[in-house]
Amino acid sequence: MINILIIEDDENIAKMITATLSMVDYNGTCRYDGPSGAEEALKGNYDLILLDIMLPGMNGFEVMEAIKSCGTPVIFLTAMQEVSDKVKGLRLGAEDYIVKPFEALELLARIDVVLRRSNKTQDIITFGDLSVDIGRHEITLRGEHVQLTPKEFDVIVYFLQHQNIAVSREQLLSSVWGFEFGGESRTVDIHVQQVRRKLGLKDCLITIPKLGYRLESRDSV
Amino acid sequence: MKLWQKIFLSSLALIIVAINVISITLLNNSNRLLLEREQTHAINEHEYFTASFSNAVIYAKLADDKIALTPSEIRMIASGIVEGSGRTRDSAVYDSTGRLIAVNGMEKILPEISLNGFIDGIDSTGENYNVSVYGTDDGYKLVIGSALSAEGSDYRILTASDISEIYAMKKKQTDFVRKVSVISAGAISLILLITVLIMLSPLGRLNVYTKAIAEGNYRIRIRPRGSREFRELAGNMNVMADAVQNHAARLEQIAEDRQTFIANLSHEMKTPLTSILGFADILRIKKQVSDSERVEYAGVIVEETKRLRSLSGKLMGIVAMNGTEIEKKPVKLQDVINETKTALVPLLAKREINLECQSQEITISADEELFKSLLYNIIENAVKASPKGETVILNAAMYEGDAVITVTDHGIGMTPEVVQKAFEPFFMADKSRSRKAGGAGLGLALCRKIASLHSAKLEISSQPNEGTTVFITVPGEECL
Numbered sequence: 001m002i003n004i005l006i007i008e009d010d011e012n013i014a015k016m017i018t019a020t021l022s023m024v025d026y027n028g029t030c031r032y033d034g035p036s037g038a039e040e041a042l043k044g045n046y047d048l049i050l051l052d053i054m055l056p057g058m059n060g061f062e063v064m065e066a067i068k069s070c071g072t073p074v075i076f077l078t079a080m081q082e083v084s085d086k087v088k089g090l091r092l093g094a095e096d097y098i099v100k101p102f103e104a105l106e107l108l109a110r111i112d113v114v115l116r117r118s119n120k121t122q123d124i125i126t127f128g129d130l131s132v133d134i135g136r137h138e139i140t141l142r143g144e145h146v147q148l149t150p151k152e153f154d155v156i157v158y159f160l161q162h163q164n165i166a167v168s169r170e171q172l173l174s175s176v177w178g179f180e181f182g183g184e185s186r187t188v189d190i191h192v193q194q195v196r197r198k199l200g201l202k203d204c205l206i207t208i209p210k211l212g213y214r215l216e217s218r219d220s221v
Numbered sequence: 222m223k224l225w226q227k228i229f230l231s232s233l234a235l236i237i238v239a240i241n242v243i244s245i246t247l248l249n250n251s252n253r254l255l256l257e258r259e260q261t262h263a264i265n266e267h268e269y270f271t272a273s274f275s276n277a278v279i280y281a282k283l284a285d286d287k288i289a290l291t292p293s294e295i296r297m298i299a300s301g302i303v304e305g306s307g308r309t310r311d312s313a314v315y316d317s318t319g320r321l322i323a324v325n326g327m328e329k330i331l332p333e334i335s336l337n338g339f340i341d342g343i344d345s346t347g348e349n350y351n352v353s354v355y356g357t358d359d360g361y362k363l364v365i366g367s368a369l370s371a372e373g374s375d376y377r378i379l380t381a382s383d384i385s386e387i388y389a390m391k392k393k394q395t396d397f398v399r400k401v402s403v404i405s406a407g408a409i410s411l412i413l414l415i416t417v418l419i420m421l422s423p424l425g426r427l428n429v430y431t432k433a434i435a436e437g438n439y440r441i442r443i444r445p446r447g448s449r450e451f452r453e454l455a456g457n458m459n460v461m462a463d464a465v466q467n468h469a470a471r472l473e474q475i476a477e478d479r480q481t482f483i484a485n486l487s488h489e490m491k492t493p494l495t496s497i498l499g500f501a502d503i504l505r506i507k508k509q510v511s512d513s514e515r516v517e518y519a520g521v522i523v524e525e526t527k528r529l530r531s532l533s534g535k536l537m538g539i540v541a542m543n544g545t546e547i548e549k550k551p552v553k554l555q556d557v558i559n560e561t562k563t564a565l566v567p568l569l570a571k572r573e574i575n576l577e578c579q580s581q582e583i584t585i586s587a588d589e590e591l592f593k594s595l596l597y598n599i600i601e602n603a604v605k606a607s608p609k610g611e612t613v614i615l616n617a618a619m620y621e622g623d624a625v626i627t628v629t630d631h632g633i634g635m636t637p638e639v640v641q642k643a644f645e646p647f648f649m650a651d652k653s654r655s656r657k658a659g660g661a662g663l664g665l666a667l668c669r670k671i672a673s674l675h676s677a678k679l680e681i682s683s684q685p686n687e688g689t690t691v692f693i694t695v696p697g698e699e700c701l
Contacts, residue, residue, distance in 0.1 A: 010492050012521045016499035019518065023507055054488065079491040080484070101495040104502040166506040214508060 002026040002115065005044065007037030007063060008052040008077060013100075017050060020104040023165055026111070034058025041067040048114060049074045051094075053085065064092045073114050105162070105171055112161060125160045127217070130199060132160060139199075146198055151176060155191050159205060159215035168212035225421050229414055236413075237406050244398040252391045256354075259363060259384050264350055266310060267365040267380045274302050274314070274378065278371045290372050292316065299323035299376075311362070315340060315377040327381050330355045330362055334379070343368050343377055360385025423447035427455060434458075439466035485647035489532055489662070493525035535663040538594070539646075539670055547588040547674050551701050554583040554617050554624065561596045568601065573609045576600065580617040583624050584701040587675055595671040598664045599628050599691050606632030606689060622697040631688040640681050644669045675699060 004021055008014040009032050018028035029044070031037035034057035041049055041063070049067070051074050053060035064074060076089040076097040086097050095114040098107060123135040129142045134157055139146050148156070154176040159167065169185035177187070192213055196205050205215050277298045281290060290298075299314040303323040306312055311326030319340065324331065333355060334340065343351045343366045351366040362381040369376045423446060430443045442459050445452035500518040504510060510518070558578050569576055585592075596615075603613045607630045617626045635643065639650045647662040672679040676696055683689040 010496070012496040012525060013492065013499070015517075015521065016496050016503070019503050019514070020499060023503065079488045079495075100491045101498040104499055104506065107499075164508045166508070211506070214506075216508060 002047045003045065004028050004111070005037070005041055005046040005049045005072075006030045007032075007034070007041070007049065007055065007060075009033060009055050010052075013052075013077075017107070020107055021111075023104070024108055024162060032056075034060075034063050038063045038066040041072060042070050046072050047118075048072065048111060050111075051076055053078045053080065053089070061088060061092060064089070064094065068093060073118050075110060075114060105165065105167070108162065108165075109171070109175060125157070127160055127163070127215075128204075130201075132157060141199055148195070148198060152191055152195050152198070155188075156195050156199065159195075159213070163215050163217050166208050166211045166214045172212070224424070225417050228421075229410075229417050232413055232417075233406070233410050236409055237402070240402045240405065244402060248391065248394050248398060251394075252387065255387050255390070256363075256384070259382070259387060260352060260365075263363050263365055263380070263382045264352075266382065267350065267367060267378075270302070270306060270310065270312060270380050271367060271369055271378055273306075274299065274376075275369060275371060277302055292322075292374070295372060295376075296322040311381040313379045315379075317374040317376065319377075322376075327362075327364075327379065329359075330357050330364070330381070334364060339364065339366060340377055340379075342366075345375055354384065355381075359383075361388045420448065423451035423455070427451070427458065430455075430458065434462055434465065439469055482646050485662075486536070489647055490529065493528045493532075496525045497522050497529075532663070535667055538667050539663065542591075542670050542674065547591060549586045549588055549675075551584050552587045552589050552592060554585060554626070555580045557587075557589060557592055557596060558615060558617065561593050561600065564593070564597060565600055565604070568604055572604050572607070574604045574607055575610075575612040576604075576615065577612055578615045578617075580615075581619060583617060583619060585624055585675075585695050586699050586701055587695075591671045591674065595668050595693070596626070596628075598668050599693070602664060603628050603630035603632065603689065603691070606630055606634070608632065619700070622700075624695040624697075624700050626693040626695070627690055628693075629688065629690040634685040634687050634689055635681070635683040636685050640683050643681060644679075 002025075004026050006014050006017050006028050008017065008030065011030075011032065014030040014032065018030060021028040029040070029046075031040050034055040036057075037051070037055070038058065049072050051060045051063060053076060055063065058066070060076060060078075064076075067074075073095045074093070076086075076094050077100060078085060078089070078097055079100045089097050095117065096110050098110055123133060125132045125134070131140045133139070137150075137153060139148055139153065139156070155172065158172060158175055169188045172188050172192075173185065176191075192205065196202055201215070204217075205213060208214055278290060278295065281294065281298055282288070296316075300323040303312050303314060303325040306325070313324040313327045313331060314322050316322050321331070327334075334353075339351060339353055345368045349367075353364050353366075355362045355364055361384045363384045364379055364381045366377060366379045369378050426443065426446075430441065433441055439462060442462060443455045445455040445459075447455075500522050504515070504518055558580055562576055562578060565576065568574075600613060600615065607613060611631050614629045615626065616629075617624065619625070635650060642648045643650070644665050646666040648665075649662040669679055672693065676699060678692070678694040678696075680692040680694070681689060682692070
């Protein structure tokens with residue numbers, strides 16, 4: 001279980017982030033001002049901290065200074081778009097910053113990148129008969145090795161990390177192929193079909209009209 | 222040409238001309254005096270010569286005992302006199318026919334004298350002398366001519382004295398004056414140059430100073446120095462720099478305020494937008510949303526959307542009031558208060574607050590809707606600050622000629638720091654509490670705007686935990 005501390009003074013935003021995190025089974029804890037957030041960050045054992053900049057008591061930069069010692073990765077949440085603020089945050093040791101307002105999946109994607117960088121994500125994900133070892137780049141279906149191309153592998157990993165969430169083709173494109181990839185959503189469709197066929201996910205990896213795809217966990221089917 | 226050059230050159234030219242005119246006049250004057258003295262002297266000698274000539278004639282007549290002398294005898298006498306005086310004086314004698322009968326030392330200038338009619342111009346009565354100066358290779362001669370009648374015929378007698386010395390002296394003096402004037406002009410020009418440069422040096426400093434101001438350095442001030450005009454100019458320029466600095470500071474302040482306003486506005490808009498976008502996105506992509514989740518998520522979206530609506534409403538209010546002329550009409554304060562109270566009934570009921578209103582009969586000139594909005598906002602603040610069951614008191618009365626409306630609550634109050642910032646747009650003393658109550662931090666900013674449109678004063682007196690009183694002072698001119 002991934003534990004994430006949310007330090008955000010707006011209760012509704014904190015609630016929204018908690019709800020977003022719960023979609024991927026991350027556990028979110030909220031603190032609504034600088035001092036109590038810093039205290040909680042130092043006391044608790046968190047994998048990641050989402051830190052607002054405009055906070056009562058202490059601002060985000062001050063909280064950042066105060067919690068440097070615990071070494072927990074920090075992502076800034078900011079309504080400010082000034083480059084100097086971003087630079088300041090990153091220079092203080094933040095892993096990333098997210099500009100408000102943001103979409104749920106964008107937040108999750110940024111969180112995943114940071115968690116992977118700090119090796120906090122699970123290396124082995126199981127999904128029914130399927131077992132994926134991300135570190136060793138291996139995938140087994142009912143105990144047997146399945147051969148996947150690297151991109152197909154990345155696609156199934158992405159779906160496994162975002163179970164029960166509708167993923168658009170654009171999100172897949174930017175996460176698996178990267179932003180600079182100029183390919184079409186057709187490419188995504190072909191890879192998804194391959195993954196479906198090779199791993200027998202015809203019933204689980206469903207197409208949602210106008211939105212994209214969703215990997216639905218078997219128990220909820 | 223630069224100013225110092227102009228002043229320097231024109232003064233120098235005037236001084237040199239003045240020196241020369243004065244010295245030349247003095248020289249000519251002294252020369253004339255010398256010449257006159259010499260002339261008097263020469264005339265005396267001429268008279269002496271003439272007298273000795275007539276004496277010699279008379280003496281010859283007496284000696285020879287003749288009644289008359291022949292012209293040749295007279296010529297003899299003339300030659301004798303001329304020769305005799307030759308050591309001291311040049312002289313010449315003409316007879317009545319204009320023939321030269323005796324001459325000594327004047328041979329050289331005689332042709333010139335006879336040419337220009339000097340001899341013919343001699344007064345034949347012998348009472349006046351004809352005086353003239355002739356220049357020769359040897360120098361200058363002062364020639365005096367007179368007529369003398371002897372033995373029945375007129376003789377012309379010329380004597381000449383050497384006055385070269387006077388002319389030599391004049392030349393010497395002229396040379397001296399020229400030298401002195403050149404030297405003194407040099408000295409004067411040097412002194413003048415230094416004086417002009419010193420006197421004009423404040424100009425240079427003023428110039429540097431002006432340039433600095435032009436380059437945007439509004440903080441420097443010049444020390445008034447130099448002559449009075451420069452001190453005055455420097456003083457005035459300092460006044461100008463003060464004005465420029467104040468204007469620049471005010472503009473900077475306005476720009477800064479606007480920047481802050483926009484930054485705050487953007488923050489205030491992004492906060493609800495973040496919740497709205499986030500929850501809407503969750504509702505969109507999450508496969509299964511339970512009923513309680515749906516109610517919660519959609520509830521937040523509705524709440525935050527309302528916040529945005531209130532923000533944009535207040536914002537529109539402030540923007541719309543900028544630059545628009547308000548329409549003032551006579552308004553009875555009691556009516557405005559009563560209508561505001563009616564509008565507040567739901568809020569008062571919800572918060573269980575009692576609103577007590579007392580008002581004298583006052584009519585003011587105001588925009589009714591805006592004034593209602595002003596009262597509404599202030600009473601709303603008082604209600605929100607009060608605990609349940611409390612009373613908010615509104616009192617309107619004339620005080621020292623002005624209409625004063627006070628709104629008093631016994632709520633949480635404010636610290637002096639908060640009171641100071643209370644009118645700033647987007648300032649919220651307690652953010653989470655204000656937001657829960659649907660505030661955007663624009664209420665008092667809007668109130669201040671309305672008050673200023675009515676030339677009214679808005680003041681807050683507050684004690685933490687004791688309560689707050691807001692004073693709206695409408696000046697007497699606005700009261701009817």
